Amino acid sequence: MLTIGALAKKTGTKVQTVRYYEQIGLMPEPGRTEGGQRRYHTAELDRLSFIRHSRQLGFTLDAIRELLKLSDQPDKSCHEADEIAQRQLNQVEQRISRLEALRKELKRMVKECSGGHTGDCRVLEVLRDHSECLTDHNEIGA
Amino acid sequence: MLTIGALAKKTGTKVQTVRYYEQIGLMPEPGRTEGGQRRYHTAELDRLSFIRHSRQLGFTLDAIRELLKLSDQPDKSCHEADEIAQRQLNQVEQRISRLEALRKELKRMVKECSGGHTGDCRVLEVLRDHSECLTDHNEIGA
DNA sequence: TCTTGAACCTCTAGCTGCTAGAGCATGTAT
DNA sequence: ATACATGCTCTAGCAGCTAGAGGTTCAAGA
Numbered sequence: 001m002l003t004i005g006a007l008a009k010k011t012g013t014k015v016q017t018v019r020y021y022e023q024i025g026l027m028p029e030p031g032r033t034e035g036g037q038r039r040y041h042t043a044e045l046d047r048l049s050f051i052r053h054s055r056q057l058g059f060t061l062d063a064i065r066e067l068l069k070l071s072d073q074p075d076k077s078c079h080e081a082d083e084i085a086q087r088q089l090n091q092v093e094q095r096i097s098r099l100e101a102l103r104k105e106l107k108r109m110v111k112e113c114s115g116g117h118t119g120d121c122r123v124l125e126v127l128r129d130h131s132e133c134l135t136d137h138n139e140i141g142a
Numbered sequence: 143m144l145t146i147g148a149l150a151k152k153t154g155t156k157v158q159t160v161r162y163y164e165q166i167g168l169m170p171e172p173g174r175t176e177g178g179q180r181r182y183h184t185a186e187l188d189r190l191s192f193i194r195h196s197r198q199l200g201f202t203l204d205a206i207r208e209l210l211k212l213s214d215q216p217d218k219s220c221h222e223a224d225e226i227a228q229r230q231l232n233q234v235e236q237r238i239s240r241l242e243a244l245r246k247e248l249k250r251m252v253k254e255c256s257g258g259h260t261g262d263c264r265v266l267e268v269l270r271d272h273s274e275c276l277t278d279h280n281e282i283g284a
Numbered sequence: 285t286c287t288t289g290a291a292c293c294t295c296t297a298g299c300t301g302c303t304a305g306a307g308c309a310t311g312t313a314t
Numbered sequence: 315a316t317a318c319a320t321g322c323t324c325t326a327g328c329a330g331c332t333a334g335a336g337g338t339t340c341a342a343g344a
Contacts, residue, residue: 003291003292003340004291004292005290005291005292014331014332015291015292016331016332016333017330017331017332019293019294020330020331020332024330033292033339033340034339035292035293035338035339035340036292036293036338036339037291037292037293037338037339037340038292038293046270049270049272050269050270053269053270053271053272054269055281055282055330056272056279056280056281056282057244057247057248057269057279057281058241058244058281060329060330061329061330067265067266067269070260070263070266071260071266071269071270073260074259074260074261075259075260075261076259076260077257077258077259077260078255078256078257078258078259078260078262078263078265078266079257081255081260081263081265081266082252082255082257082263082265084265085248085251085252085255085265086252088248089245089248089249089252092241092244092245092248093245095241096238096241096242096245099200099234099237099238099241100238102199102200102234103231103234103235103238105199106199106227106230106231106234107231109227110224110227110228110231113220113223113224113227114220115219115220115221115224116219116220117216117217117218117219117220118212118213118215118216118217118218118219118220118223119216119217120220121212121220121223121224123209123220123223123224123226123227124209124212124213124220124223127192127195127196127199127209127213128188128191128192128195128213129195130191130195130198137198137199138198139197139198139199139200140194140197140198140301145311145320145321146320146321146322147319147320147321156302156303157320157321158302158303158304159301159302159303161322161323162301162302162303166301175310175311175321176310177309177310177311177321177322178309178310178321178322179309179310179311179320179321179322180321180322197301202300202301203300203301282330
């Protein structure tokens with residue numbers, strides 16, 4: 001029987017976050033003591049570990065909800081889980097290439113800066129005029 | 143004299159976003175018609191372009207605030223602007239390496255999945271047990 | 285058994301950076 | 315004069331938490 005604090009600690013989660021997961025239905029409502037405090041079993045620890053690990057891998061809470069559901073039906077085809085992971089992989093790859101374009105642009109900006117006055121700072125100049133950019137970077141909406 | 147709609151269009155911004163920037167003090171309060179509609183000059187167009195371009199490069203609104211301030215003082219040393227850009231570059235690089243660790247892990251997960259039932263799906267298995275991971279990925283807080 | 289104090293409880297509000305919608309006013313073209 | 319696209323303000327919502335106020339419970343030590 002774990003308190004919420006112990007559960008949080010074991011999974012590297014904040015106590016508030018655990019309650020938040022319960023609130024949005026990602027974690028089940030646990031049993032309570034007579035005084036009204038939450039007490040957790042190992043099953044809930046496993047579930048939270050799953051959630052946290054999935055978050056670390058960048059899955060959204062909605063995706064995690066799906067994955068948890070699938071995980072509870074061991075006889076179902078693995079196809080859906082696979083697809084969710086594949087989708088996540090694609091997104092990660094997209095974000096990487098966007099960030100790489102950014103990196104390139106930022107590197108160039110910083111490198112070209114002469115270290116003089118802001119009046120002729122390359123950094124500010126580039127920001128002022130997109131046409132000076134080489135790549136089609138776009139982090140907004142990434 | 144541009145309407146807010148024209149300004150938004152020219153900079154690839156949504157009208158609401160322009161008003162939002164004004165609200166948080168990133169854009170100045172523009173002149174108004176007798177009826178109370180905003181009208182913009184070229185200076186404001188330039189400023190919004192600067193903001194948008196900086197956003198595309200991933201700068202936070204706070205960083206942009208700084209950059210704009212510096213940009214208004216052409217005699218000041220370029221050092222600070224440089225530093226902000228360098229910081230942004232570092233962040234981008236950190237994010238890239240985190241995402242690359244993720245990609246690796248996700249790729250492995252997807253590849254190892256046999257396509258059978260969820261009961262022995264590698265994807266779900268890996269999510270259940272972090273110790274199966276090779277890398278120290280962590281997207282949370284990235 | 286009593287007392288302390290850390291950990292728990294609920295509830296509300298805030299973070300970033302927008303975005304959407306309701307309900308109404310303005311501006312411009314015909 | 316009229317239509318209607320665009321403008322206005324205000325409020326609320328998105329993800330995924332996080333922090334704080336103000337109060338209660340639990341477990342360990344005296």
